[in-house]
Amino acid sequence: MNLNKINGDVMDWKDKNILITGADGFVGSYLAEELIKNGANVYGLIQRGTQGIYSQNLVNHGIEDDLKIVEGDLTDITSLAGALDLSEPEYVFHLAAQSFIPASFKDPLKTQMINANGTSNLLEAIRIKDLDPKVVFAGSSDEYGLVISSEEQYETLKSKYGVVFPEPISIPELPIKESNPLRPMSPYATSKVYCEYLMRNYHDSFGLCTVVSRAFNHEGAGRGPMFVTSVVTQQVSDLKAGKVDSIRIGNVNALKDWSHVKDVVNGYIQLAANGVSGDVYNQGAMRTNSVLSYILLSLETAGYSIEKIETVTGEKVMKDPAVTNNDPVFGVKFVKTAVDSAILEEGLEYTAQDGGINVFTDKGKVAIEFDLERFRPSEVPISLCDNTKIRSIGANYSYTVKDIIGDQLDYLNPK
Numbered sequence: 001m002n003l004n005k006i007n008g009d010v011m012d013w014k015d016k017n018i019l020i021t022g023a024d025g026f027v028g029s030y031l032a033e034e035l036i037k038n039g040a041n042v043y044g045l046i047q048r049g050t051q052g053i054y055s056q057n058l059v060n061h062g063i064e065d066d067l068k069i070v071e072g073d074l075t076d077i078t079s080l081a082g083a084l085d086l087s088e089p090e091y092v093f094h095l096a097a098q099s100f101i102p103a104s105f106k107d108p109l110k111t112q113m114i115n116a117n118g119t120s121n122l123l124e125a126i127r128i129k130d131l132d133p134k135v136v137f138a139g140s141s142d143e144y145g146l147v148i149s150s151e152e153q154y155e156t157l158k159s160k161y162g163v164v165f166p167e168p169i170s171i172p173e174l175p176i177k178e179s180n181p182l183r184p185m186s187p188y189a190t191s192k193v194y195c196e197y198l199m200r201n202y203h204d205s206f207g208l209c210t211v212v213s214r215a216f217n218h219e220g221a222g223r224g225p226m227f228v229t230s231v232v233t234q235q236v237s238d239l240k241a242g243k244v245d246s247i248r249i250g251n252v253n254a255l256k257d258w259s260h261v262k263d264v265v266n267g268y269i270q271l272a273a274n275g276v277s278g279d280v281y282n283q284g285a286m287r288t289n290s291v292l293s294y295i296l297l298s299l300e301t302a303g304y305s306i307e308k309i310e311t312v313t314g315e316k317v318m319k320d321p322a323v324t325n326n327d328p329v330f331g332v333k334f335v336k337t338a339v340d341s342a343i344l345e346e347g348l349e350y351t352a353q354d355g356g357i358n359v360f361t362d363k364g365k366v367a368i369e370f371d372l373e374r375f376r377p378s379e380v381p382i383s384l385c386d387n388t389k390i391r392s393i394g395a396n397y398s399y400t401v402k403d404i405i406g407d408q409l410d411y412l413n414p415k
């Protein structure tokens with residue numbers, strides 16, 4: 001894949017020195033593989049973990065020999081200074097973070113320590129050493145947080161929280177543009193807002209070249225087992241193998257803009273090559289699909305034909321819930337299921353009172369059980385990315401949700 005082409009110009013990565021923080025993570029290992037393939041000298045700042053210094057991701061991507069591993073820790077500025085000395089980077093991709101939102105609710109200080117202090121340490125080490133790499137930072141769509149989709153929802157939120165700040169300029173605030181207000185709803189998201197402002201401060205005040213990516217959910221083979229797409233595909237795979245007879249899950253109504261990690265990695269590379277320093281770019285596929293759809297489409301991809309879904313109480317019944325349409329919502333045409341359309345347009349919502357959902361398939365009934373422990377103290381209501389800005393510098397998001405699911409299922413069941 002040529003990751004670097006824009007308007008006919010090709011960025012030559014050959015022999016360029018790159019430092020990736022978190023190079024053994026889910027995204028970092030895809031990025032390291034791609035840059036190594038393009039001839040770059042890639043250094044990976046890696047924290048020694050339970051798997052030792054070689055995480056399974058490096059082996060899966062075949063880069064355990066070519067990646068130049070620098071052992072270090074974001075919370076230890078000395079190790080960052082050492083990594084910068086060794087790698088002399090022209091580009092730094094800062095991906096390392098505590099990225100699991102429930103963990104940030106459990107231990108907010110730890111998330112802040114790793115994400116906020118870690119990012120401060122990295123920027124400060126670059127500044128003190130008077131280096132001039134272009135730094136691409138992994139921000140998050142969760143920085144937008146509380147996105148307003150209707151007047152009615154706005155009124156509900158005001159009565160729930162007392163105040164919604166910043167107040168919306170226009171409603172609906174969708175699709176989400178880079179100029180949307182930031183209303184982070186978790187310690188994780190708040191730490192990312194801090195980091196991205198710091199990126200801009202270091203650009204504006206100290207002249208560092210920093211570019212921020214705000215990526216929406218990105219998935220694929222090797223996604224951490226605690227994230228919902230892995231939780232779903234693992235259970236669907238176990239169901240098919242006869243190891244389980246139901247699916248346990250949290251909030252199925254959550255609407256996410258899911259893209260393939262490979263498209264997002266391409267986006268990071270475009271940002272390094274063509275992103276304007278000091279600027280911010282969304283990364284996402286410009287569609288939104290529910291967790292319930294992810295389950296239904298995973299079942300379909302695994303060979304189940306879906307006929308009907310019905311709540312355990314029998315109150316909510318839908319025939320052909322996984323049939324897709326391309327009708328516009330919030331002025332955007334995208335592929336979604338009938339159940340997504342009902343959530344988005346008719347206010348359909350599944351709650352604990354429904355007692356779970358039964359999925360009727362050609363292979364029998366599959367029970368979806370709600371695990372209330374997995375519901376979050378606060379939940380981002382909807383994510384739908386406006387990706388116009390990053391597409392103008394050469395990125396594109398072409399993988400479908402079914403492509404992503406297919407890769408995840410193949411990873412779990414190698415042929």
Ligand SMILES: C[C@H]1O[C@H](OP(=O)(O)OP(=O)(O)OC[C@H]2O[C@@H](n3cnc4c(=O)[nH]c(N)nc43)[C@H](O)[C@@H]2O)[C@@H](O)[C@@H](O)C1=O
Pocket residue numbers: 099100101139140141142215216217218226227228229231248249250251252254255256291374375376379
């Ligand atoms: C953009 C953003 O993307 C990711 O954050 P996330 O959206 O929290 O990702 P997730 O896969 O943990 O949850 C997705 C949705 O799924 C719901 N959900 C239901 N049932 C389960 C469940 O059983 N497990 C999980 N994890 N989620 C569940 C859950 O309530 C949520 O609405 C990170 O990469 C983050 O770093 C980042 O920046």
